[in-house]
Amino acid sequence: MKPTEDASGPTVVLKERAVLLFHEHLTTVRRRTDRLFAGLMLAQWAFGILVALFVAPYGWEGKDRALHAHVYAALFLGAALTVFPIALARWRPGAVSTRHGVALAQMLWSSLLIHLTGGRIETHFHIFVSLAFLSLYRDPWVLLTATVATVADHIIRGLLWPESVYGLPNVEWWRFLEHALWVGFLNLVLLHAGRVMRREMREVAVRRAELELAREREEDKSAELDRALRELSGFQEHLIRVEKLAAVGQLAASVGHELRNPLAAVRNAHAYLSRRLSRDAIGAADDPRVPQFLGVMERELGACAKIISDLLDFARERPPALQPCPLRPLVDEAIGVVPSRDGVRILNEVPESLPVPSLDKEQFRQVLVNLVQNAVEAMPQGRTGQVSVLAEGGDTGPWAIRVVDDGTGIPPDVLPKIFEPLFTTKTRGTGLGLAIVANMVQRHGGTISVRSEAGRGSEFHIHLPATAAAQAA
Template sequence: MNLSDNRLINDRAREFLTEHRESIYRRTDRMFAWLMVFQWIVGLTVAAWVSPYAWAGRTHYVHPHIWSAVILGGLICSLPTFLAIYLPGRAITRQTIAIGQALVSSLLIHLMGGRIEAHFHVFGSLAFLAFYRDWKVLATATFVIAADHMVRGIYWPESIYGITSIGWQRSLEHIAWVSFEDVFLFYSIWVSCKEMTIIANRRSEMEQMQVEVEREVTDRTREIELQRLVLQESHERLERQTAELRRAIEASEGANRAKSAFLANMSHEIRTPLTAILGFADVLLETGDIKKAPADRVDAIETIRRNGSHLIALINDVLDLSKIEAGKFQVENLPCSLHRLIGDLKHLMQVRAEEKKLSINIHYDGPIPEMILTDPTRLRQILMNLLSNAIKFTQEGEVSISVTLVGKREDRKIQIDVKDTGLGISDEMREKLFHPFTQADGSMSRRFGGTGLGLTISRRFAQLLGGDLEILETSSAGSTFRLRIDPGPLQNVELHEPNEQKIEKPAQVKPAPASKEVLKDLHILLVEDGPDNQRLIQFLLKKAGATVELAENGQIGYDKATQTDQPFDVILMDMQMPIMDGYTAASKLRADGYGGPIIALTAHAMAEDRNRCVEAGCTDYSTKPVDRTKLIELIRFHAQAASV
């Protein structure tokens, strides 16, 4: 019988079935080994109990039943027991046991006087033999029982059936009853073997399944190990890349620091000569009777001033962009009147517009906040850039500014549209305009000037102010730039709609008092290493009425400040000097108790430079190139403050 369609499973199932049967045979053999010995002892006991002696009057002798139990019983039990112990599992062993068990039944029935109850041993023995689950064993035992009955029925019919004639029928009847039990036992064995077959098949299938599972697990484990190795390699590669990236970042940061240092130095190195250039250009324009000078000379001086100013603007833009890209640019949040700021800008740009016969119109769409919270310097810078561009690229027509408050509640923005009637911008250049050093085309710079940084910086400023800058529309009829900024919280801010016609004109700056009177009687120490700047600043200060002493470096300045009998009212201290720089000199002066104002002069224009000066002990700060008016006003202010 095939156990399974799978030959592998089928073969293995046969092995399991054989193994199971062997196990049953061996187990049952062992059981019968004990049973045989036990039955022998029982036979002896029964014989000794029932018929220990045979008698003849008063004499007696050992009953033949005792000898039968000892010798015949021992003989019956010996071989099955021996085979069960030494040759378990063999077919001949269980067949011998079957013969022996049937004979034991016969002997025990005899020793127990043929009692009908003793005959149950036969049926019990057959049931016991069925434990082998081997029908041949039952057949053998049945054959022995049948033979016993047939022989007795033929030769001693009266002793077994109580009749004198040959007991064929009675023998067959007895055999039939035994066979009757065999039928059930055979059926039981058949069912049991069938179940064993099913169990073997299941075991085989399970084993096969286990093998497949183990193989699968092994494969998976190998795959996982491979994946782990791949992951480990990826991890190591990632770590290497991270390390490389870290080194790259460090290198980048180093390069950034170097760039910042380079920019600072470049700024310093350019500003320093520019101070002299612009300053002396001013001197040339202001000294003597300039009106009598030839026009081309004046034009040459103006050209020097204009290009110097352009160079300063360029440096300022580069510094701003550098700080923005480094993420170091910080905007302020100050209350600011928007309509006033726009009005100031209009007036400021009005001159340039009128030069090109353009008009600047301001229009307010709805009410706007009276005050907003923003960085007015940067907002002014953005709007000035937009207006400057609009005027620059518009040949005729007008430049209009439209201001409105848009958005709802928390997301309200100030929207400023700057519209011109210029030549427009091509679509492909719309976004490029916001990239650094990009203009509409290469010829623009030549035609209109500019650095190409204005819109880039303006957009970055707009983003820093919580908004954005974009080109709303552009065509050959003109362009519209839209600026949006965050006005800050508006809960308690009054909204109003300004009338552009009634915008107050910016207060006229009072003319500064005559330069000769401003710094009169002030004793000023100028600590400056550059001879050009020494002469320029000394010239400006003396022209303003001050008495000036010079020191070439910080050490000399420190010495003069500490050793003079007449204390200086103000010390102008250049910060970059040989031998001893301004920071050290200022610190030492403060440490020695000098309480007068020390105004730092430096070509470093970064915000952190100002902080560094203040930390060193300087009262205030002025950048190079020197703005003459501002410098003199600064000196005057601090001199007065110190004297109060």
């Protein structure tokens, strides 16, 4: 497969990378082949010694015997033929000289084995097998070295000792060419196979280079995306900060507004009392307006304290400290805190047998107080009504706690906003009560929803997951 990109830049990079990968692969293959031959040399050495011991273990003189010269040849000449190429493979793996040294040693091993087997024609096949092994280097020059070594061996032996290689005492001078021809024929086949292998390796290298470039491009894109995401995240944080500042501003305005009226009333009362006490401190005790103004001050300061308390509850996001908390007594406690109103009944309908969930007692009491107080306040003045607190669930199922009233209900346009902070329809109020409730329920892993019908009342539904019950068990 060839690169087809029009732009020369990527194509050049691709080609350079493919060439690099091809050479890396080729070097790996050649180092592996070096190691293969190191093992093969050892095996040939052992085989040569065994052949010598089997074919010609001893030379004889009458009854006297001594190790045959072939055994020494297998040991020492075999060692020379083995150790040098192994050293090359060990200390110069992948080097050009290593594979040529290995090729030379391998062909000399053919000569030695042929000699050790008494010139058996079958052992001559070692030459062809060796050439096949050497072709694993995928280097045509290695085959040339091996072929030159074989041909040189044939020429020298043909001149000095023709029987050892041709099996005939007198041979024509050109006889080595016949042997070289067959070796050359095998080489042609091996060269073709080597060329095919190298071409396939190049194709693999091009594909790998394409994949690597594609991966690099994807990584670049991914890095760009990450950078964009980081920027977006920064913008989001900035936006949140801006929104928080806006919320703080709104909150400050709301709280300020809520605090201004009671503080104004306190200031007026305080001003009156100051004047009255400076004019006639003793006679002030008889002034009926003094206790009246003191009562105003106490009430309005209490209102201020309530506003500050709500604000702190909303601001502090304390994680719930879960502990086994029976619901029915908790509801009783909450009802006890809510100021009673004439004509409005508050009922605790939580079954006594209800399993005990794990809750943050303080937070959940606050939740119940806010919901019950809202329900009581939702009753029109001068009308009787009822607020009920119900609960069910437990064991292995989820929990459902409901606060139901039969008041005027919540208008549909108001309903979606009631859990938003600072939203209120009351003439006096910070708009934090239900936001605090929603926050606390969420921190318990639950949800809160509301269903309301104009003129028939509202139902707040708290849904707690089953884990609450499980943790309490």
